[in-house]
Amino acid sequence: MKNEKRELIDKDGLRVDGRKKDELRPIKIMVGVLSNADGSAYIEQGKNKIIAAVYGPREVHPRHLALPDRAILRCRYHMAPFSVEERKSPAPSRRELELSKVIREALEPTVFLEQYPRTAIDLFIEVLQADGGTRCAGITIGSLALADAGIPMRDLVVACAAGKVDGQIVLDLNDIEDKEGEADVPVAMMPNLNLITLLQMDGLLTPEEFEEALNLSIEGCRRIYALQKKALKEKYISIREEVET
Amino acid sequence: MPIFFENRDIVAPGDLLAEGEYIAGSNTYKEGNRIYASRLGLVDYEEKRVSVVALNAFYVPSVGDLVIGKVTEVNINGWVIDINAPYSALLRAFDVIPKFKPQKNDLSKVFDIGDMILARVIAYDRTRDPILTVREPELGKITRGQIVKITPTKVPRLIGRRGSMINMLKRETGCKITVGQNGLILIECKGPEEERLVSMAIYKIEQEAHTSGLTDRVVEMIRKEKERMIKNEK
Numbered sequence: 309m310k311n312e313k314r315e316l317i318d319k320d321g322l323r324v325d326g327r328k329k330d331e332l333r334p335i336k337i338m339v340g341v342l343s344n345a346d347g348s349a350y351i352e353q354g355k356n357k358i359i360a361a362v363y364g365p366r367e368v369h370p371r372h373l374a375l376p377d378r379a380i381l382r383c384r385y386h387m388a389p390f391s392v393e394e395r396k397s398p399a400p401s402r403r404e405l406e407l408s409k410v411i412r413e414a415l416e417p418t419v420f421l422e423q424y425p426r427t428a429i430d431l432f433i434e435v436l437q438a439d440g441g442t443r444c445a446g447i448t449i450g451s452l453a454l455a456d457a458g459i460p461m462r463d464l465v466v467a468c469a470a471g472k473v474d475g476q477i478v479l480d481l482n483d484i485e486d487k488e489g490e491a492d493v494p495v496a497m498m499p500n501l502n503l504i505t506l507l508q509m510d511g512l513l514t515p516e517e518f519e520e521a522l523n524l525s526i527e528g529c530r531r532i533y534a535l536q537k538k539a540l541k542e543k544y545i546s547i548r549e550e551v552e553t
Numbered sequence: 554m555p556i557f558f559e560n561r562d563i564v565a566p567g568d569l570l571a572e573g574e575y576i577a578g579s580n581t582y583k584e585g586n587r588i589y590a591s592r593l594g595l596v597d598y599e600e601k602r603v604s605v606v607a608l609n610a611f612y613v614p615s616v617g618d619l620v621i622g623k624v625t626e627v628n629i630n631g632w633v634i635d636i637n638a639p640y641s642a643l644l645r646a647f648d649v650i651p652k653f654k655p656q657k658n659d660l661s662k663v664f665d666i667g668d669m670i671l672a673r674v675i676a677y678d679r680t681r682d683p684i685l686t687v688r689e690p691e692l693g694k695i696t697r698g699q700i701v702k703i704t705p706t707k708v709p710r711l712i713g714r715r716g717s718m719i720n721m722l723k724r725e726t727g728c729k730i731t732v733g734q735n736g737l738i739l740i741e742c743k744g745p746e747e748e749r750l751v752s753m754a755i756y757k758i759e760q761e762a763h764t765s766g767l768t769d770r771v772v773e774m775i776r777k778e779k780e781r782m783i784k785n786e787k
Contacts, residue, residue, distance in 0.1 A: 346611070347609075364639070365611065365639040366639055367639070367640065367641060376680075418566075420582075420591065424639055424679075425679055425680070426640070427639040427640070455565065455566050455592075455593050456593070456609065457609070457611075458592060458593070458607055458608075458609040458610035458611060458704075458706070459592075460566070460580065460591040460592055461566040461567070461591055461592075462566070462567060462582065462589070462591065463566060463567030463589070464565060464566055464567050498567065499567070500567040500568065500569060500589065501567065501584070501589075537565050540565050540593060541563045541565060541593070544563055544593075544608055544763055545563060547760060547761060547763075547764065548761075548763060548764050551761055551764050551770065552764055552765065552766070
């Protein structure tokens with residue numbers, strides 16, 4: 309069995325898609341892509357294509373879910389039927405429900421929920437094309453969509469994963485590395501406050517390897533954060549440059 | 554006591570704005586002696602106060618605000634109005650009909666679902682929905698004109714310093730413009746052409762609210778459009 313496995317890192321230390329061990333996939337982020345939503349964002353990270361939309365704060369329906377002292381954040385992570393090679397049933401699966409919860413809990417600490425009691429903020433994350441690391445990309449643009457909607461936040465949240473492939477710690481796993489590799493450590497953090505809001509580990513790592521993976525993830529987060537912030541400001545800066553020159 | 558940006562720089566949530574003896578103004582928060590932005594906007598340092606002028610936000614009701622809303626529900630003793638805020642507002646029947654009797658008066662004859670009304674917020678705190686009144690001249694059902702919607706945070710920009718922007722718009726176009734604090738604006742003109750012109754100008758102000766020299770550019774645009782309109786008539 310072990311002999312049949314394909315090599316994930318070649319002799320030169322390059323991975324299946326030609327990246328180095330600590331290299332991110334190419335990332336493109338856009339903000340404000342949907343006109344009907346209060347806030348929205350879109351990301352392409354390697355072959356991942358994900359869109360996020362925020363509505364609210366608005367009245368809670370059904371009514372009994374409303375909390376008297378704070379807003380509720382509702383999150384739906386969903387994969388389109390055509391997002392993976394074999395058609396995925398559009399009904400929410402166990403995995404999607406879990407990721408919805410995980411993403412919600414990664415974003416909740418950043419939002420000032422207590423300022424708008426009895427309301428709901430709805431976040432929809434739709435995966436159009438999946439290639440590993442969608443929860444991290446979902447968190448990254450989820451927080452951008454919240455910021456675009458003008459919802460008061462402590463910080464942006466940015467997420468990135470690291471993992472173990474062919475016995476080595478690598479950054480930002482893609483689908484093949486995620487499925488055939490040995491371990492996966494997704495991390496979400498608030499970069500300015502230096503706080504981690506999500507930390508998971510799937511697979512087996514020694515304590516030293518775990519620490520290395522965590523530090524690599526944080527490094528990846530910092531790099532994505534720069535792109536994330538630039539994308540958020542881009543819309544307004546371009547208008548300003550256009551008319552003031 | 555350092556500050557980390559210049560006035561009118563665009564900042565994102567979580568950006569560290571200042572450290573030391575500063576006061577946290579709107580759209581910022583304080584963590585120890587550091588002040589961070591909580592919204593995307595333009596930073597404003599004014600002596601000891603650090604604040605952020607948000608680029609996009611939703612309307613939060615405040616007592617005394619003039620608002621434009623849409624009737625979404627007619628109840629036994631009042632109406633439910635959508636005022637473009639996280640909370641829907643209530644307009645009580647007693648406010649409109651002095652000797653109101655639920656058995657006698659048919660409220661849908663006064664304001665029906667879908668009607669737009671101009672009203673003022675008379676009561677609001679975060680534990681209860683806002684309450685509106687129309688007991689003032691000029692308030693009540695909107696019967697003519699056109700309504701445009703902008704981001705509520707850009708209403709102050711539309712009005713301008715001591716009303717400079719809005720007065721310029723009225724002077725240049727000869728229209729009546731009523732600005733709701735919730736981002737809905739009523740335009741009443743002589744003809745549809747002028748209404749189109751005003752809404753164009755308002756959208757331009759919304760788009761370019763964070764730039765300088767805006768009033769002059771809007772005047773220029775209106776004058777050009779007016780010339781074009783005159784030419785078309787000939």
